[in-house]
Amino acid sequence: MANRIMLNETSYHGTGAIQEIANEVRAHGFQKAFLCTDPDLIQFKVVSKVTDILDRESLPYEIYSDIKANPTIENVQHGVAAFKASGADYIIAIGGGSSMDTAKAIAIIVANPEFEDVRSLEGVAPTKNPCVPIIAVPTTAGTAAEVTINYVITDVERKRKFVCVDPHDMPIIAVVDPDMMASMPKGLTASTGMDALTHAIEGYTTKAAWEMTDMFHLKAIEIIAKSLRGAVAGTPEGREGMALGQYIAGMGFSNVGLGIAHSMAHTLGAVYDTPHGVACAMMLPIVMEYNADCTGDKFREIARAMGVKGVDEMSEAQYRKAAVDAVKKLSADVGIPGKLAALKPEDLPFLAESAYADACRPGNPKDTSVEDLKELFRKLM
Numbered sequence: 001m002a003n004r005i006m007l008n009e010t011s012y013h014g015t016g017a018i019q020e021i022a023n024e025v026r027a028h029g030f031q032k033a034f035l036c037t038d039p040d041l042i043q044f045k046v047v048s049k050v051t052d053i054l055d056r057e058s059l060p061y062e063i064y065s066d067i068k069a070n071p072t073i074e075n076v077q078h079g080v081a082a083f084k085a086s087g088a089d090y091i092i093a094i095g096g097g098s099s100m101d102t103a104k105a106i107a108i109i110v111a112n113p114e115f116e117d118v119r120s121l122e123g124v125a126p127t128k129n130p131c132v133p134i135i136a137v138p139t140t141a142g143t144a145a146e147v148t149i150n151y152v153i154t155d156v157e158r159k160r161k162f163v164c165v166d167p168h169d170m171p172i173i174a175v176v177d178p179d180m181m182a183s184m185p186k187g188l189t190a191s192t193g194m195d196a197l198t199h200a201i202e203g204y205t206t207k208a209a210w211e212m213t214d215m216f217h218l219k220a221i222e223i224i225a226k227s228l229r230g231a232v233a234g235t236p237e238g239r240e241g242m243a244l245g246q247y248i249a250g251m252g253f254s255n256v257g258l259g260i261a262h263s264m265a266h267t268l269g270a271v272y273d274t275p276h277g278v279a280c281a282m283m284l285p286i287v288m289e290y291n292a293d294c295t296g297d298k299f300r301e302i303a304r305a306m307g308v309k310g311v312d313e314m315s316e317a318q319y320r321k322a323a324v325d326a327v328k329k330l331s332a333d334v335g336i337p338g339k340l341a342a343l344k345p346e347d348l349p350f351l352a353e354s355a356y357a358d359a360c361r362p363g364n365p366k367d368t369s370v371e372d373l374k375e376l377f378r379k380l381m
């Protein structure tokens with residue numbers, strides 16, 4: 001089968017990129033924006049950086065902010081109703097993965113109303129129509145949802161997060177402006193940055209990886225390893241690097257998939273509301289150790305991209321350990337905890353079953369089992 005690469009029609013990168021939004025709105029002839037965001041981003045005056053531009057340029061918009069972290073089916077359904085009532089003809093998504101994913105689900109359902117139950121979008125959804133046009137403006141440096149064909153919604157009733165994969169949800173324009181991320185507190189910068197590293201490493205080692213996506217993932221690992229400590233410390237170079245590195249990881253993984261660090265992180269998000277980046281960061285080194293014997297010499301390149309010296313002189317066992325150690329060190333340096341206090345032994349069977357059913361699991365380089373997943377979760381206790 002041929003390999004497929006899908007990206008935004010247009011993307012803007014660098015400080016000041018949000019100024020391009022007005023030009024793009026005019027060039028496309030859009031009339032009114034439905035602005036999807038969350039309440040904290042309004043309070044922290046992150047949203048006003050964009051609405052100031054829309055106000056200045058007399059471009060009409062309406063704000064929808066009934067969106068929580070790990071967004072729910074309800075957040076999407078309320079959003080669909082609000083979009084229909086608004087008279088808007090396009091969406092501006094401003095936020096982290098939660099706002100961008102909710103925007104994608106709303107935009108898909110408005111154009112494909114037969115999926116209004118939301119649950120039926122799980123997996124590869126057979127939608128017929130492209131979604132309502134989206135301009136995506138990330139405010140975290142992590143998910144890369146602005147350039148992926150995925151979105152993740154939480155089913156509160158069934159305690160599950162489900163992944164939807166659909167080329168029809170690709171935002172037409174991504175505006176990746178590090179200034180939109182500058183107000184992130186240290187912990188959020190660290191965890192969302194580790195999410196991006198998890199995308200790059202899982203995308204590089206996933207079953208469907210090929211030369212072009214390897215190129216994106218290795219470059220992403222290199223930029224993230226170089227930038228994340230600085231970003232957490234608040235340096236402009238660190239923030240610029242993370243904005244770019246996470247986007248490049250998205251150019252890759254969106255097209256080939258991920259692995260069980262994400263399956264397990266989705267489960268932890270659904271059951272304990274663990275922030276996605278924290279869950280990914282905790283799972284990543286555990287899953288790397290588990291997968292190592294199914295990754296050929298890829299961990300040598302991961303270690304090299306992480307900045308480890310002398311990898312060409314190392315044995316297979318040495319470079320595999322070096323890659324895992326470099327990830328553990330970065331995670332510890334940026335303050336990610338190694339254990340999850342909320343996890344209880346009686347939850348292990350449900351967690352393992354749920355992670356096994358996740359859409360990212362089949363892409364894992366090593367074929368796994370419910371039993372293995374239970375043991376991997378146990379390492380968090």
Ligand SMILES: NC(=O)c1ccc[n+]([C@@H]2O[C@H](COP(=O)([O-])OP(=O)(O)OC[C@H]3O[C@@H](n4cnc5c(N)ncnc54)[C@H](O)[C@@H]3O)[C@@H](O)[C@H]2O)c1
Binds near residue numbers: 039070149192
């Ligand atoms: N679509 C994809 O391809 C994809 C990939 C990975 C993860 N995800 C999903 O994305 C979600 C996680 O997204 P996230 O990690 O970006 O965080 P988020 O969107 O859940 O936001 C977390 C919190 O950070 C705050 N925040 C965001 N930007 C800020 C800023 N600049 N300043 C201050 N506070 C800010 C938000 O208001 C929110 O309270 C999860 O649901 C995850 O499953 C999607």
Ligand SMILES: [Fe+2]
Binds near residue numbers: 199276
């Ligand atoms: Fe992720």
